[in-house]
Amino acid sequence: MSVPMPKPLQRFYSLFPLRIYDEPFSLPTTTSTSPFASGTGPAHPTLFIHPPSDPTKSLLSTDVECVKWQAYLALRGVSKSINIRWDLSPEGAIDQRLPNLYLPVKQMQNVKAEMKGELLESSRIPSWVDGELGQNRAPRGEDEDDHILEGYVDEDARDESRAWVMLLETDIDAALRATSTNRDSFLKRLITFPSPMVPERPLLTKPYTGLSSMITPFGSAVIITPILERYAEALKALSLRLGGSRWFLGSRGPTALDSVAFAYLHSALESLYPEIREEARKWVNLVAWEQRVRESISASLHH
Amino acid sequence: MTGTQVLDDELSASPIEVRGPLQSTRSPKDGEPEDLFAERLLEWQKNRIQRQMKGEYRSQVYRLNELIGGNLSTPLRISEIQIQGANNTRPGFLARVVKPHLTNPDPCEDPTLESVLHQTRQITYALARTDLFKNIVPELQTPKDPLASIHDVDIVFKCEERGRLSLKSATEVGNGDATASANAKVRNAFGGAEDLEGSVSFGTKTRHTYRLALSAPLTGTMLTRGELSAYAVDNDYHAWASCKEGLKGVKAAVSTITALGQHEVSYQAVLRHIHSLKDEASLSTRQSAGTTLKSSLNYTFVHDTRDDAIMGHRGAYLKFNSELAGLGGDSSFAKVEGESQISRRLLKGLHASLAGRAGLLYSLDNRPSIFSDRFKLGGPMNVRSFRYNSIGPRDHGDAVGGDAYWAVGLSLIGDLPGKAHWPLKPHVYVNAGKLDNIDRGRTTIIRAAEQTGISTIGLGRTGINISV
Numbered sequence: 001m002s003v004p005m006p007k008p009l010q011r012f013y014s015l016f017p018l019r020i021y022d023e024p025f026s027l028p029t030t031t032s033t034s035p036f037a038s039g040t041g042p043a044h045p046t047l048f049i050h051p052p053s054d055p056t057k058s059l060l061s062t063d064v065e066c067v068k069w070q071a072y073l074a075l076r077g078v079s080k081s082i083n084i085r086w087d088l089s090p091e092g093a094i095d096q097r098l099p100n101l102y103l104p105v106k107q108m109q110n111v112k113a114e115m116k117g118e119l120l121e122s123s124r125i126p127s128w129v130d131g132e133l134g135q136n137r138a139p140r141g142e143d144e145d146d147h148i149l150e151g152y153v154d155e156d157a158r159d160e161s162r163a164w165v166m167l168l169e170t171d172i173d174a175a176l177r178a179t180s181t182n183r184d185s186f187l188k189r190l191i192t193f194p195s196p197m198v199p200e201r202p203l204l205t206k207p208y209t210g211l212s213s214m215i216t217p218f219g220s221a222v223i224i225t226p227i228l229e230r231y232a233e234a235l236k237a238l239s240l241r242l243g244g245s246r247w248f249l250g251s252r253g254p255t256a257l258d259s260v261a262f263a264y265l266h267s268a269l270e271s272l273y274p275e276i277r278e279e280a281r282k283w284v285n286l287v288a289w290e291q292r293v294r295e296s297i298s299a300s301l302h303h
Numbered sequence: 304m305t306g307t308q309v310l311d312d313e314l315s316a317s318p319i320e321v322r323g324p325l326q327s328t329r330s331p332k333d334g335e336p337e338d339l340f341a342e343r344l345l346e347w348q349k350n351r352i353q354r355q356m357k358g359e360y361r362s363q364v365y366r367l368n369e370l371i372g373g374n375l376s377t378p379l380r381i382s383e384i385q386i387q388g389a390n391n392t393r394p395g396f397l398a399r400v401v402k403p404h405l406t407n408p409d410p411c412e413d414p415t416l417e418s419v420l421h422q423t424r425q426i427t428y429a430l431a432r433t434d435l436f437k438n439i440v441p442e443l444q445t446p447k448d449p450l451a452s453i454h455d456v457d458i459v460f461k462c463e464e465r466g467r468l469s470l471k472s473a474t475e476v477g478n479g480d481a482t483a484s485a486n487a488k489v490r491n492a493f494g495g496a497e498d499l500e501g502s503v504s505f506g507t508k509t510r511h512t513y514r515l516a517l518s519a520p521l522t523g524t525m526l527t528r529g530e531l532s533a534y535a536v537d538n539d540y541h542a543w544a545s546c547k548e549g550l551k552g553v554k555a556a557v558s559t560i561t562a563l564g565q566h567e568v569s570y571q572a573v574l575r576h577i578h579s580l581k582d583e584a585s586l587s588t589r590q591s592a593g594t595t596l597k598s599s600l601n602y603t604f605v606h607d608t609r610d611d612a613i614m615g616h617r618g619a620y621l622k623f624n625s626e627l628a629g630l631g632g633d634s635s636f637a638k639v640e641g642e643s644q645i646s647r648r649l650l651k652g653l654h655a656s657l658a659g660r661a662g663l664l665y666s667l668d669n670r671p672s673i674f675s676d677r678f679k680l681g682g683p684m685n686v687r688s689f690r691y692n693s694i695g696p697r698d699h700g701d702a703v704g705g706d707a708y709w710a711v712g713l714s715l716i717g718d719l720p721g722k723a724h725w726p727l728k729p730h731v732y733v734n735a736g737k738l739d740n741i742d743r744g745r746t747t748i749i750r751a752a753e754q755t756g757i758s759t760i761g762l763g764r765t766g767i768n769i770s771v
Contacts (some may be wrong), residue, residue, distance in 0.1 A: 052544050074585055080759040089593025102586065119586060193549055 044081060046102040047073065048088035053270075059084050059301045060266065060294075064176060066099045068263040069122055071293070074300040075254035076129050084301065094121040101125050126256075151255040161249060161257040164241070167234050172264045175231035178224055179273035232279050235268075239283035258293070265290040356751070375417040381405070382455035384426070384444045388462040392435060393494035399523040399604060400429050419443070423458055432525040433496045438463040467491055482506030496520050510537040510547070527559040543692045543702045545584035546592065548675065549576040564606035564621075572598045572632070575675040585699035591674035599628035614654040614716055615646035634676050635667040652718035660685065661709040677704030678738060685710050686736040695738030710736030 005013075049070065050063035073079040093100045101120040120128060150245050154160040187282075202243050238261065242248055268280040269290060281287055329335075335347070384405075386397050404425045423441045430439050440461045448458065471486040484504035492499040497519040504512045509565040516532035536550040552573030559566050577592045602625050608618030622642040631637035640662035649655050666672050679702065680687035696707040719725055 088590055092580065092584075092589035092592030094582075119589065150676070193574065193578070 004220075034153065044104060046081050046085050047082040048085050048093065048102065050090075051086040058298060061086070061099075062270075063098065063155045064263050065097070065122070065250065065266045067266055068259055069099045069101075069125055070301065071297055072125070072256065072259040073129065075259055075293075076133070077300075078129055078132055079297075079300045094119060099125075101128065103128070108132055113240070115215060151224040151251055151253055153252070157249040157251070161255065164248070164257055165239070165260050168260050168264045171230040172268065175227050175276060176264070176267055176271065178227050179271065179276050180270040212275070228275055228279070231276070233285055235279060235286065238265075239286050242285055242289060244285065254293075262290060262293045262297070265296045286294055314364075343446060360471060371416065371420075375415060377416045378412050378413055378454045379416045379419045379456055380452075380455050381419055381422065382448060383457045383596040385457065385459045386430070386462060387573050389435070389464060391464060391467060391491055391494060392496075393482060396495040397430075400433060400525070401426055401523075403523055404429060419456065419458075426458070427460070429524070430462065433520070435464055435496055437465045438464040447700075465490060480506055480508040482509065484512075492517070493519075496525070504649070508539055508542075510539050512536045520648070521557065526561075528555065529552070530556045540692075541579075543690065544674075545581040545588050545701050546577050547579040549575070549578060551576075564604060567601075567603045569601045569603075570599070571601060572596070575673075577674065583699070585703075587698035587703045588674075588701045591703075595634065595673055595675060596632035597628050597634040597673075597676065598630045598632040599626050600630065601626045609644075611645065611646065613646060613656065614648070615656075618645075618647055620644040628676070629667055634673055635670075636664055636676060637667060637673060638662065638664045638676070640678075649715075652723055654716050656714040656716065657712070658714075659709070659711040662707065662708040663741075666706075670710050672704075672706055674704055678708045679704050680708050680710060680736055680738040680768060685712075686734045687712070689736075694736060696740055705738040706736040706741040708736065710734070717746065 028297075031258065047070070049061040049066035051061070052059055053062050060070060070079070070084075073082060088095050088098065088100065090098050095120055099122055101122075101124075103118045103120065149158050152161060161189065247254055248261055250256070251258070265280065268276055271277050271280075315699040335344070377740050380656045384401060386401075389397060405523055422617060423443070427439050427441055430436060442459045442461065444457045444459050446455045448455075467490050469488045469490070471488075472484065473486075473579055474483045475481070482504050483506070484502060486500065486502040488501075489499040491497065497517060500514075500516050500518075502512070506512075512534070512535075514532060514534040516530055518528050518530040520531050521527045531554070534550070535552075538548045538550070540546050540548055550573055552571060554569055554571045556569035558568075565603045574594060574596055577588075580588060582593055604621075604623045606619075606621040609615045609620055610617055610621070620643060624638075624640045626636075626638040628638075640660070642658075642660040644656065644658040646654055662678050664672055664677060679692035679695070680686060681694040681702075682691035686694060687753045692704075694702075696703050697709070698757050712732060712734045714730060716730050719729065
């Protein structure tokens with residue numbers, strides 16, 4: 001229950017008015033930004049990703065999820081107006097997951113907009129892209145039917161794409177996570193803070209410590225063989241389905257499946273785990289396809 | 304008339320009072336009360352005993368003073384020093400404390416009773432400064448060494464050690480925060496006046512704090528101490544910055560006391576973790592999220608000669624702190640901060656207090672300063688009547704901190720009329736302050752002066768408070 005301030009005190013306080021100065025907000029500049037950005041000012045959307053391994057060579061992130069959305073934006077033709085930055089920690093991202101897309105203050109003509117910059121989680125990126133493309137022009141090779149079919153040749157292909165995405169995000173994703181070298185030592189775990197985003201553990205794992213141990217279970221002694229077997233089968237199926245087509249499922253243009261497939265193939269070919277890398281390189285058409293799409297995407301990112 | 308008849312006549316002429324057994328045969332002297340069992344009698348007896356003892360004590364002291372005063376120039380030399388009762392203290396540590404006081408202050412003259420008494424007093428003070436003993440009684444004794452001369456004397460310090468383990472728990476409510484804490488301390492942990500202290504606290508703003516510290520004297524004078532500590536803190540900033548901050552750090556410090564004041568030089572390495580952001584957190588707060596490491600050297604100087612912090616009559620308080628970060632880690636800056644306060648009596652029962660503080664943070668690389676390193680301003684501890692840490696640059700309602708600030712406060716505190724002994728005091732105050740960022744496009748001095756200059760009329764607040 002609040003007590004109202006006495007009127008004499010209100011009159012006295014009115015002699016010292018409180019002013020709040022509203023400055024136009026702009027992202028502070030850092031060195032963790034793409035060197036080829038056309039500008040870091042408030043006029044350009046910014047995609048926050050996990051850092052690339054070598055920004056001077058490639059702006060593709062080391063994280064599969066970020067590569068997916070980088071590929072999606074590039075293949076849909078909107079990445080030229082987007083800056084890439086990697087100075088946002090996953091803990092600062094919405095739902096603690098990168099990538100996030102920052103939209104600048106929209107400055108309308110002769111009107112200072114009230115709306116400040118908005119940060120979008122990855123699930124809202126497609127609707128933003130649709131809005132951007134709908135405001136400007138329809139991308140080449142697409143018509144309204146393509147938009148309903150999401151770029152696939154027919155409904156069956158669109159439905160089939162869901163299955164392929166599921167395959168990529170289970171078997172291949174499991175193999176990449178199980179073989180990732182991000183294993184912290186016990187000492188490092190003691191002095192650092194726990195990561196809020198616990199990566200999904202692949203199946204068939206066991207911790208280093210027993211359930212009856214006084215030490216909190218940590219680490220993971222992964223049983224890798226069955227995971228690699230399923231990974232190899234998934235790659236084989238992917239290669240057979242791609243064949244010699246320009247895009248997956250015979251689509252006329254790039255689709256969401258192509259973005260997802262590129263992300264996982266790129267991560268597999270760049271993996272530090274030899275078996276993952278060698279298994280992916282067995283499939284020539286996949287390697288060629290990945291290289292072609294990567295060149296296209298990189299050209300878009302290095303605008 | 305026969306003899307028997309004479310006796311009978313005498314008896315009948317002067318009747319004798321016959322008393323039964325156990326009758327009182329007292330003849331009181333010296334003002335002794337009549338009633339044997341009265342409380343006055345007991346009290347009188349007690350007072351008489353005390354008078355006698357006091358008289359004996361006075362006469363003994365008088366005789367001792369005469370004895371000492373008349374023999375101050377008697378040649379006397381300390382042959383041995385014993386410290387009894389210090390069972391948990393290392394002999395080497397005690398030797399380090401005592402040794403500086405064994406040298407003859409005047410080498411040209413032979414030691415006398417007077418110099419021995421002075422040395423005894425200094426050694427007693429030195430042992431008291433260790434804070435290990437609750438009772439120290441020095442005695443001059445005849446030397447036990449058969450080879451000692453007649454001018455030799457042993458000094459025996461009979462000590463009673465303090466308890467080594469202390470446990471304390473407390474609950475505190477104030478400054479918008481409520482905390483419950485527990486503290487355990489081991490005094491003289493390793494026999495050299497080391498203190499090993501551990502504390503745990505839980506609260507509303509400071510979610511939890513864990514601290515373990517080991518401190519030990521580095522010199523025999525006990526004026527210089529070293530400390531190693533490790534801590535983990537979790538602060539809740541949801542109310543003003545939509546996030547939480549976790550800290551894990553270690554600190555090594557050396558502090559000493561000189562005629563100017565207290566000095567401390569320390570090195571600190573601390574991991575800061577901004578986490579648990581609210582959904583509506585601003586982009587500035589989101590960009591601050593994650594883990595950063597600060598590795599820094601710190602110097603703090605405190606000069607405090609006040610007789611009272613709030614209602615003082617003399618003295619002043621001055622504190623200066625400087626920090627240099629960049630010895631590895633993510634932070635690289637130079638930070639200075641100063642604080643001063645003075646309090647004087649204006650009239651009987653009315654005191655005025657003037658306090659001021661300012662700080663400057665300068666980033667040594669070209670990157671913006673980190674949220675955890677920036678100054679925050681506002682709240683009952685600096686600028687009253689402003690929400691906690693709410694002054695300065697903001698982004699969507701989140702305070703982001705600043706690189707430079709100043710704050711001043713003038714207070715009048717007095718006694719309630721006729722109730723000077725009450726702890727309840729009326730308090731009138733005026734506070735003002737500003738927090739801002741540094742424009743790195745201009746020279747350091749000019750931009751720091753301009754950006755913290757007097758453009759803050761309107762950011763000040765006044766208030767009337769009743770405080771205890």
